[in-house]
Amino acid sequence: xxxxxxxxxxxxxxxxxxxxxxxxxxxxxxxxxxxxxxxxxxxxxxxxxxxxxxxxxxxxxxxxxxxxxxxxxxxxxxxxxxxxxxxxxxxxxxxxxxxxxxxxxxxxxxxxxxxxxxxxxxxxxxxxxxxxxxxxxxxxxxxxxxxxxxxxxxxxxxxxxxxxxxxxxxxxxxxxxxxxxxxxxxxxxxxxxxxxxxxxxxxxxxxxxxxxxxxxxxxxxxxxxxxxxxxxxxx
Amino acid sequence: xxxxxxxxxxxxxxxxxxxxxxxxxxxxxxxxxxxxxxxxxxxxxxxxxxxxxxxxxxxxxxxxxxxxxxxxxxxxxxxxxxxxxxxxxxxxxxxxxxxxxxxxxxxxxxxxxxxxxxxxxxxxxxxxxxxxxxxxxxxxxxxxxxxxxxxxxxxxxxxxxxxxxxxxxxxxxxxxxxxxxxxxxxxxxxxxxxxxxxxxxxxxxxxxxxxxxxxxxxxxxxxx
Amino acid sequence: xxxxxxxxxxxxxxxxxxxxxxxxxxxxxxxxxxxxxxxxxxxxxxxxxxxxxxxxxxxxxxxxxxxxxxxxxxxxxxxxxxxxxxxxxxxxxxxxxxxxxxxxxxxxxxxxxxxxxxxxxxxxxxxxxxxxxxxxxxxxxxxxxxxxxxxxxxxxxxxxxxxxxxxxxxxxxxxxxxxxxxxxxxxxxxxxxxxxxxxxxxxxxxxxxxxxxxxxxxxxxxxxxxxxxxxxxxxxxxxxxxxxx
Numbered sequence: 001x002x003x004x005x006x007x008x009x010x011x012x013x014x015x016x017x018x019x020x021x022x023x024x025x026x027x028x029x030x031x032x033x034x035x036x037x038x039x040x041x042x043x044x045x046x047x048x049x050x051x052x053x054x055x056x057x058x059x060x061x062x063x064x065x066x067x068x069x070x071x072x073x074x075x076x077x078x079x080x081x082x083x084x085x086x087x088x089x090x091x092x093x094x095x096x097x098x099x100x101x102x103x104x105x106x107x108x109x110x111x112x113x114x115x116x117x118x119x120x121x122x123x124x125x126x127x128x129x130x131x132x133x134x135x136x137x138x139x140x141x142x143x144x145x146x147x148x149x150x151x152x153x154x155x156x157x158x159x160x161x162x163x164x165x166x167x168x169x170x171x172x173x174x175x176x177x178x179x180x181x182x183x184x185x186x187x188x189x190x191x192x193x194x195x196x197x198x199x200x201x202x203x204x205x206x207x208x209x210x211x212x213x214x215x216x217x218x219x220x221x222x223x224x225x226x227x228x229x230x231x232x233x234x235x
Numbered sequence: 236x237x238x239x240x241x242x243x244x245x246x247x248x249x250x251x252x253x254x255x256x257x258x259x260x261x262x263x264x265x266x267x268x269x270x271x272x273x274x275x276x277x278x279x280x281x282x283x284x285x286x287x288x289x290x291x292x293x294x295x296x297x298x299x300x301x302x303x304x305x306x307x308x309x310x311x312x313x314x315x316x317x318x319x320x321x322x323x324x325x326x327x328x329x330x331x332x333x334x335x336x337x338x339x340x341x342x343x344x345x346x347x348x349x350x351x352x353x354x355x356x357x358x359x360x361x362x363x364x365x366x367x368x369x370x371x372x373x374x375x376x377x378x379x380x381x382x383x384x385x386x387x388x389x390x391x392x393x394x395x396x397x398x399x400x401x402x403x404x405x406x407x408x409x410x411x412x413x414x415x416x417x418x419x420x421x422x423x424x425x426x427x428x429x430x431x432x433x434x435x436x437x438x439x440x441x442x443x444x445x446x447x448x449x450x451x452x453x454x455x456x457x458x459x
Numbered sequence: 460x461x462x463x464x465x466x467x468x469x470x471x472x473x474x475x476x477x478x479x480x481x482x483x484x485x486x487x488x489x490x491x492x493x494x495x496x497x498x499x500x501x502x503x504x505x506x507x508x509x510x511x512x513x514x515x516x517x518x519x520x521x522x523x524x525x526x527x528x529x530x531x532x533x534x535x536x537x538x539x540x541x542x543x544x545x546x547x548x549x550x551x552x553x554x555x556x557x558x559x560x561x562x563x564x565x566x567x568x569x570x571x572x573x574x575x576x577x578x579x580x581x582x583x584x585x586x587x588x589x590x591x592x593x594x595x596x597x598x599x600x601x602x603x604x605x606x607x608x609x610x611x612x613x614x615x616x617x618x619x620x621x622x623x624x625x626x627x628x629x630x631x632x633x634x635x636x637x638x639x640x641x642x643x644x645x646x647x648x649x650x651x652x653x654x655x656x657x658x659x660x661x662x663x664x665x666x667x668x669x670x671x672x673x674x675x676x677x678x679x680x681x682x683x684x685x686x687x688x689x690x691x692x693x694x695x696x697x698x699x700x701x702x703x704x
Contacts, residue, residue, distance in 0.1 A: 133511065140566060144566065194314045195313075205306065
């Protein structure tokens with residue numbers, strides 16, 4: 001059996017198949033990356049709403065709380081299906097890839113929002129008070145004081161989610177997105193042995209994820225070491 | 236754009252869906268228990284085992300935490316038959332989830348074990364406890380107390396992860412949702428209903444685990 | 460016309476009345492110190508004046524203009540004229556020393572960056588930190604941080620400077636360096652309102668001293684009166700306890 005598999009290897013790794021796998025790996029990476037970037041953007045909006053004390057933000061605050069608490073408790077596969085069938089039923093003609101991008105963004109927003117909120121909350125209120133008495137506007141205070149102190153707390157865990165989502169996006173294969181797992185399924189249906197194909201796919205995931213996970217751990221040590229972010233730039 | 240939601244049509248299927256939920260929970264509970272047993276074992280090896288064994292555990296953890304659970308189950312369910320090893324869908328998913336959980340739980344438990352202080356162990360020794368007694372009365376209670384929030388979080392993630400069993404034909408909650416979908420075509424209603432069921436069941440799990448943690452280990456687990 | 464005029468000021472914090480009818484009038488260039496037991500409302504008074512805690516009743520007027528704390532433009536105008544130095548320094552942790560001093564004059568007051576930088580460097584030289592321009596706050600001692608905070612406040616060119624227990628978070632051996640800095644700038648004819656526990660310092664620099672307890676000014680007068688011949692029994696008790704220890 002093993003010799004049969006070994007004999008299959010040169011047939012599997014033809015240039016055509018390798019390009020297929022590499023392209024698929026790129027889709028896997030970009031699904032996760034786009035999800036996290038969009039998650040960061042909306043996560044910030046949700047967190048700012050949740051941290052605000054102004055009455056006009058209360059409805060938005062409640063909405064943000066519900067969004068974060070609910071979306072973190074729905075399986076990614078179900079979210080994918082809701083958007084997939086939702087688009088069909090409502091007659092939107094969008095690609096499976098777009099649906100996967102939307103789904104990862106929606107889910108990652110919920111997770112990232114929590115990190116952003118915790119990071120922004122960790123900045124001492126006295127820092128913002130000092131800014132306020134020096135006549136900083138809310139925006140200036142956020143941009144010059146709060147955000148620069150929060151981002152070293154926000155970045156490592158968000159990067160952690162980026163690495164996590166690389167694996168979660170394997171589920172996007174279920175709506176037909178040509179990412180790494182789907183590439184494996186295609187090669188399997190072309191007649192290559194499942195053990196060989198999925199073994200290769202596993203290894204590819206590992207090659208992508210492991211260095212990024214290690215970098216994430218480094219980032220956490222590095223930024224965690226200094227209490228504040230230090231853009232080391234001479235004035 | 237003139238789609239009218241008909242939740243009424245799927246109401247009769249609610250008992251069927253709840254039956255599926257029971258299978259989902261069976262999967263998550265069994266794999267969590269299996270993962271805890273393996274994870275505890277691995278964590279001890281990582282912390283105080285032979286260097287070679289410790290290294291093997293590290294490789295195991297690195298491999299399983301850096302590859303998707305879905306593809307791990309693909310290998311078990313579709314790949315192992317190449318070697319004449321066949322599993323039912325349920326067994327394949329259960330094995331995959333357990334092995335995956337073991338890797339994550341090893342890390343959680345290892346971090347928890349690292350916080351058991353040497354003084355506490357010394358104190359146990361002066362009280363004349365043997366190793367097993369120390370483990371039962373000192374190490375494990377402490378471990379669960381500090382690791383409870385992370386363990387709860389892991390269990391919730393695993394409950395959500397059971398939905399991928401449907402891909403292999405296990406008729407748990409998500410699997411049954413697909414079944415109803417192919418007969419009624421009320422996709423949005425079904426999948427949103429199922430989403431709500433997952434939210435409800437994980438909320439209940441969070442609260443229950445918080446209560447268990449507080450009652451048994453005096454652990455503080457935030458519910459929200 | 461008084462430079463800072465406070466009338467009937469009442470403030471509450473978590474339903475507790477912390478300021479219970481404060482009347483205080485300070486002339487331009489005058490140095491007034493607030494003393495009293497902790498919890499007497501001294502620091503709260505500075506917080507109310509600077510708009511960090513809105514008053515429930517009463518008025519604060521700056522150079523004849525009554526501050527409307529509910530109106531952002533009025534609050535902005537008043538904050539343009541005053542600066543506060545906090546007990547915990549509150550330097551911005553993400554900025555180095557020079558940037559801490561320069562950030563508000565440059566980005567908020569929109570003053571010329573070159574001029575501001577020259578002033579900031581001069582001020583930091585004056586407080587003895589000319590060699591720490593690129594250090595970050597957490598690399599400095601408490602006393603050094605507090606001197607940066609004083610330089611930061613001065614670079615705003617305030618008419619009125621509020622000092623909130625600027626030495627109480629410091630090690631005893633650091634107190635002197637900060638007080639010297641304050642004394643040095645006290646000569647510059649600026650209106651100062653000081654909350655302090657350093658009685659020797661208060662006695663030396665103040666024109667008038669107010670003794671506060673229970674959210675009220677119990678007694679006010681020149682240092683010689685407050686420390687030498689206090690009229691009120693509570694002032695006597697406080698002063699004798701502090702000075703007699």
